[in-house]
Amino acid sequence: MKYDIIVLGSGPGGYVTAIRASQLGFKTAIVEKENLGGVCLNWGCIPTKALLKSAQVFDYLKHAAEYGLSVTAFDKDFGAVISRSRGVADGMSKGIQFLMKKNKIDVIEGTGKLKPGKKIDVTAADGKTTTYEADHIVIATGARSRELPNLPQDGVRxxxxxxxxxxxxxxxxxxxxxxxxxxxxxxxxxxxxxxxxxxxxxxxxxxxxxxxxxxxxxxxxxxxxxxxxxxxxxxxxxxxxxxxxxxxxxxxxxxxxxxxxxxxxxxGIKTNIENIGLEECGIAVDKDKIMVNAFYQTNIPGYYAIGDVVPGQALAHVASAEGITCVEKIAGMHVDPIDYGNIPGCTYATPEIASVGLTEKQAKEKGYELKIGKFPFTASGKAKAAGTPDGFVKVIFDAKYGEWLGCHMIGAGVTDMIAEAVVARKLETTGHEILKAVHPHPTMSEAVMEAVADAYGEVIHL
The missing domain is CATH 3.50.50.60 (FAD/NAD(P)-binding domain)
Structure with a gap:
């Protein structure tokens, strides 16, 4: 079987790569040994958010009296909480199956191993091995939980x-x-x-x-x-x-x-790069990562790698962006390399954390003269009304040119707010432009504007 592009691994790096390749007219296949969607959909980002939502609802019930509500009896069903999370993950994985069919991508089930000459062997569950060929092979095998020698995981305790x-x-x-x-x-x-x-x-x-x-x-x-x-x-x-x-x-x-x-x-995590044929193909690896150029080409022509297996932040949205960049470059489009200095990071505990760009310490180490602003959610009408006053927005600007160097948030729902800073930094927006962009009231998002106002000595609500 011959394809234009074969993707090894179907996580948010792999399946997005396959869809974009198909959109660009490439005959595409994806190889997956377990579940479509990889760790993110099945064992990571998505099911954990389902668990955390159950925890949030349970917390609301525990604090119902603070909202003027009387709940006489409630309890948790731990098994049902876990079951709901698995159901959400299964539904998302089925959604990827639909996207594969919609985009006419062949899903090859089994364990893939790279071969020289732009080939890949796939061994199915019954032990039968089939060889496939492609003009371009994209490695997107992701990572797993890292084991320390003094913390061997037995899966039970x-x-x-x-x-x-x-x-x-x-x-x-x-x-x-x-x-x-x-x-x-x-x-x-x-x-x-x-x-x-x-x-x-x-x-x-x-x-x-x-x-x-x-x-x-x-x-x-x-x-x-x-x-x-x-x-x-x-x-x-x-x-x-x-x-x-x-x-x-x-x-x-x-x-x-x-x-x-x-x-x-x-x-932390350990990359899945063992036993996938890297040595046989001569693909260069350094410190547990596959070496690639700015467009994810390895040292061997026709072989590419994206996501957790390459240097850079091990995040789902990074893997997706890398896959799109990789196949658009293969298609001959004009694409810019990804700016790894403008990647948002999010943590979904309570309170949530979202950040992009330089920390205050990093900015000082780089020699910038800084303007720093901070706005606490205790001063936010929306946060107080919602009963979520914990946290703040912190912004860091270069005092000389007004460049937005970093934005750091902790509080309820801030993972949905950080994109403003990402887009603004991409567009090289200055502090004054954020300050003069009217933000809606009452919202959590106006804390961004207020933090910028604080940096420039114009804050109203502090």
């Missing part, structure tokens, strides 16, 4: 994100190792459901990639919600010989033993 989404029984206590997006989202979910949660973070701040002010606010909010947080700490060893897990944690004050039903390892 020491788990990764997959098991955290499908536990049959709610644990009474949980240790979460790592406080990136995955760690804090699961910590928030299980804490909201009533599990006793402790986060162990190696770095001085939780959500360590964020601006320091954001990290500090997140720590305050999570502690207020009942999550225990240990920073500057590391799990040295674990003991699973008893009923639960005993973790030896090294802290600044010495060693401490934590006990819990379950330990969730959320210490």
């Amino acid at each position: 020491v788990i990764g994100y997959r098991q955290a989404m499908t536990l049959e029984k709610q644990p009474k206590s949980m240790i979460v190792v790592g406080s990136g997006a995955i760690g804090v989202e699961f910590a928030h979910f299980y804490n909201s459901m009533g599990t006793d949660v402790t986060i162990v973070e190696f770095m001085p701040n939780i959500v360590p990639v964020e601006d320091e002010d954001i990290s500090k606010q997140m720590e305050r909010s999570m502690k207020k919600a009942g999550v225990k947080i240990m920073t500057n700490s590391s799990v040295e060893k674990i003991d699973t010989s008893g009923n639960g897990v005993k973790a030896t944690v090294k802290t600044a004050k010495g060693e401490e033993i934590l006990e819990a039903d379950i330990l969730l390892s959320a210490v």
Whole structure:
């Protein structure tokens, strides 16, 4: 079988690449060994948001009296919460099947292995192997939960994100190792459901990639919600010989033993680049990533790679953008390389976090003279009315030219607000242009305008 383009992997990088390739007139196939949609749709972005929505509704019920409502009896059904999440994921995966048919993309089920000469072997579940050829092969095999040598995952007491989404029984206590997006989202979910949660973070701040002010606010909010947080700490060893897990944690004050039903390892991801034929084809790899140019061509002509397997942020929206850029370049279109300095990052715990561009520390290290503005949601009429006054918007501008260097938000619904900053930075908008763009009242989004006004000494509501 000969195709113009074959995509290996059907996550948000792979399936988007295949659809764009088909739109551009290429005869396209996609190879997938598990479920269409990859980790994001089946085990990541989508099902976790379903879990977090259940947690939010449960929190509302717990605080109904604060809204003048009387709820006499309510409880959670942990199994039903998990079941709803799986149902949402299954529905989304079926949606990808529809998109494949609509765009006339052949779905080849099985495990793919690259071969020299722009070929790929696909081994089906019954063990039968078929060879396919293409003018262009795009590698989009994604990543999985990273395992540390001192935190081996047994899938029962020491788990990764997959098991955290499908536990049959709610644990009474949980240790979460790592406080990136995955760690804090699961910590928030299980804490909201009533599990006793402790986060162990190696770095001085939780959500360590964020601006320091954001990290500090997140720590305050999570502690207020009942999550225990240990920073500057590391799990040295674990003991699973008893009923639960005993973790030896090294802290600044010495060693401490934590006990819990379950330990969730959320210490990052490991790329899926083993046993896919990279060595056989001579494709260059460095530090667990496939080496590519600005348009995702590997060192071997006809082979490309996108998403988590290449350098850059391991985010669904980045993988999708890379796939589109890759096939548009193959099609001979004029495309600009992706600006990795203008990629938004989002964390969907409560409160949410959204950010783009430089942190205050990074901007200072680059030598910029700064104008910084901050607007707290305690001063927002919409946030107060909604009962969500936690958090703020922080904006960072270059004092000399007015360039919007960074935007950092923490609060209810901020993941839906960050796109304003992304688009404005793409268009090279200045602070004054944001200030003079009339924002609707009362909304959470006007906090962006107010934060900019604060940076320029014109804030009204502070």
